[in-house]
Amino acid sequence: MLKWFIVSMNKSALLVRLAIVIGFASIAIGFLSSQLFYKLTFNQEVAITQQSLGSLYKTIAATAATAAYLAEKDLAQEVVDGLATNEVVLNAKMNFENIDVVSNTNTFVEPVVFPIQSLFEVDKSIGTLVIAPNIQYIEERARQLAFDNSKAMILQAFVVTIVAIFVAFFLITRPMIEIARALHKTVPGEGNRLTVPDFHQNSELGELVNDVNVLLDKTEQQFTRERKLRKEIEALEKRFRMLFENSMSPIILMEPRGNIILFNVAFETILEKLNLQLKKSFGPLLENLFAEPEKLLGCVELAFANDEIATGEFKLQTSEDSASVWVQVVVTSVVNEDLREYYQITLHDISKRKKELESLAYQADYDKLTKLYNRQGLEKEIDVFAEQQRPFCLALIDLNWFKRINDIYGHESGDEILIFVADRIKKTLRTQDFGGRWGGDEFVLLLDGADEATTKDIVTRLVQRISKPYFLRKFNQNVAVGASVGAAFYPENGVKIQEIINLADQAMYIVKNDRDTDPEKSLKFAHELVTQEIIHVKRK
Template sequence: MNKSGLLVRLAVVIGFASVAIGFLSTQLFYRLTVNQEIEIANQSIESLFKTVQATAATAAYLAEQDLAQEVVDGLSTNEVVKNVVMTFEGKSVKANSEPMHNSMIFPIASLFDPDQSIGQIAITPNIDYIKTRAEQLARENSKAMIMQAFIVTLVAIFVAFYLITKPMISIAKALHRTTPGDGSRLRVPEFHGNSELGVLVHDINKLLDKTESQFSEERKLREEIEALEKRFRMLFEKSISPIILMEPRGNILLYNSAFEQTLNKLGRNFQKSFGPLLSELFVEPETLANAVEVAFANDEIATGEFRLSSINDAESVWVQVIVTSIVSEDLREYYQVTLHDISKRKRELDMLAYQADFDKLTKLNNRQGLEKYLHNLIEAESPFTLVLMDLNWFKQVNDIYGHKSGDEILIFVADKIKKAIRPTDVAGRWGGDEFVLILNNADQTQTTQVVERLVHLISKPYYLRKYDQNVTIGASAGAASFPTDSSELQALLHLADQAMYQAKKVKESNPSDFLRFAESLIEEDNA
């Protein structure tokens, strides 16, 4: 049996209470019994006196000591009387030698005149006898009360066990076996349909119903959260764009596989931090940091296109960066960085820009690219010499051997131009068989050297493999300088074209005179 069980503790409490109450009741009953026995003894003594009153009155009236002795001896034979003394006419008759204490005095009335006292009788109660009897009665009553208390205790324990303890233990065991959410409920104990225990069971069942409902809702919410988490992870992990969750100081908290693939493409290994805003991965981290700072200052999402830094010789990687500031419930700030690879689009744009400004056949600048470059030089007021060059005898080669052979000659000329000009110079195909040289900061001597070197290279025989023939071409060129000859582009082009025309007129008669300057045309016009 459990020493701390409710029944044991209840029995102990009832037992102690019964013993305490029995002890107090015994003491009280003893005192009451003693007092009651003394009162009964006093009444008995009064009754004894009344019994012998007439005889005592006769003895006193006649002054008969023998009769008086018989009276006191008769009284003293009673158990409640300890001693008796009868006094009359100066005489005293005593039953025995016991001391007289706390005696009861009864006057002896005259037989003829009841109001006249002719003597008295002093009766001393037998207090020891009375107390002994009282104690005996008290002990017997105490035993009876203790037995009664014991029986009451047993009955109380029995009643408490079957009406309170047993149902409560049954409820406790059933509750202990009950698992919230399994549908089981407690049974109301017998005879307790409307009692406090019945109400308790009903309340527990209501609590189980509510708990089961909450469990069901929580289970449903958990399933929804798990489904959302799976979808989020699927979106996060399967995203083709790198997604990184990081602290402002640079510590990476979460990333997807696309970020690892990007690192592999850059020839880098993953590390816990690449600096604030992944600065170590960008060619221009300062520009990115400034863009993010400005966007966040205006409470906006930071976006921009930036180039990633590769530690190998792989092709450049351009990404669109989207940085979002996230503040959690505990007021901590995080950055979500998303990188969209725009390298292909960047290459396509570069290719479109190249195709817009470069000749597809010769890979030199086309007319549009040359005009852009010339406008930039004029706006910057940077001196240059514009050389317009036309190929000699190209039309005959093109007519005889076809356009493909003509294209071979144009590619051949473009290759020689690249070798003849200086690193600071720019060249391009103006159209057809016309080419333009833009010689930065070149005087007439430097211009003549470049053009002579170029004409010398292209004048060498070119072998047409398809026709097993060598063909020879030449070139005539005209030059105009900015800002010496003119500060306007169209005027420079016109002057260079006129100078080239003058050189072309003497290509047959004087092939070595292949370069004319606009300055000479101006002097001729002035002359």
């Protein structure tokens, strides 16, 4: 108990503050009460003195009346002297028949006058009796009595304070300390609860303990839910991190300005592939990684303007000696609870698919043997020229004596000749021109914006190169081929592509049919055809 009491007596304790308040209140009340009691005691003593003087008067009234009636001065003197012996009487005086009898020489202060009644006539006054009360004695006695009462009241206040402190300690402070210590040891979620102190089942402290227990119940329920949710979140986080870290596709979370917040291992891998070091920023939307960043930015801006996810296929920036890296980019705008915007960027490496598509496109548009455009590839380029209404010359080439070489020396030798011709075409054409294998031993030249003179110059140089002997190592034999060329111009000779092709074909076959009679002529233009020449020519 003493330990509890000492603990509760620190300077900030509720019991100490309560004791101080009660003590000051008791002192103040005692002081005010003593002052009030002093006044009341004094007035009461004065009243008692007056009553005492009245009682004295009644005691000596008969003797005083006898002395006055008989005019006995000595008897009167005995009366006043007897009165003066009383503690409350300072002085006494009798007056009758012009005779004054005084007990002593003290001054009469606030004297009380009593009439001396006749012994025979009740209503007749035969003298007066003057009694001076002893004011000093009365005040001293009143002061002493008030002082004694004040001490008693202060002692009473002290006792009340001590009792109040102990009562407060046993009924309030100690239970509160017990509650505080129990609450301090209570860990929410472990099932611990507070015990209601004795005698407080229905008090405010009891209600407080019950409310705290209810709060602990709710807190424990909340903790249970939070633990369950935390476990679920941790499980989800592990799964997400597993997916995030093990994803084959780079995933990046970044600020719109370009600062990278989060990335996975795949992003580091692709940086190594690009021979780049990881750093905090590669520019907005990682634009420094792309060969054509303006296309990426334009794609994202357009998608975000329509509240869509931005997607597109873009080429990464690589060194000249490195293989091309293509990625499918998926950009999503994410806004968190603080209304801060982030970009989630996912890069899917499509280099292999892109390479396969390019290979398929190449196979579809290029001749496998000569590595020139095939007929389909040439037709696509012709369509582009036509759509853009760009003038061009279409020269159709048929090799002379090729079938004979192919029959004599075999298809492998024939393939060598075709490769040889394709090489000469590549070396003869200008950078803006196109050449391709039309089929078999036929080739086509697509000359961008060429006029008749340019076409003649190109065809002449090509025929000269093709006509030079070619050495077949397998047979240790030189062979030679020639070329018959027919040319038509777009749009001078027609605006329909098939019409241009037909005119060039007819012109080429006229040259081919005349090669024996006019071997020096290897080129004929469509506008040189006469009506009788525009006929169907049987291929030989």
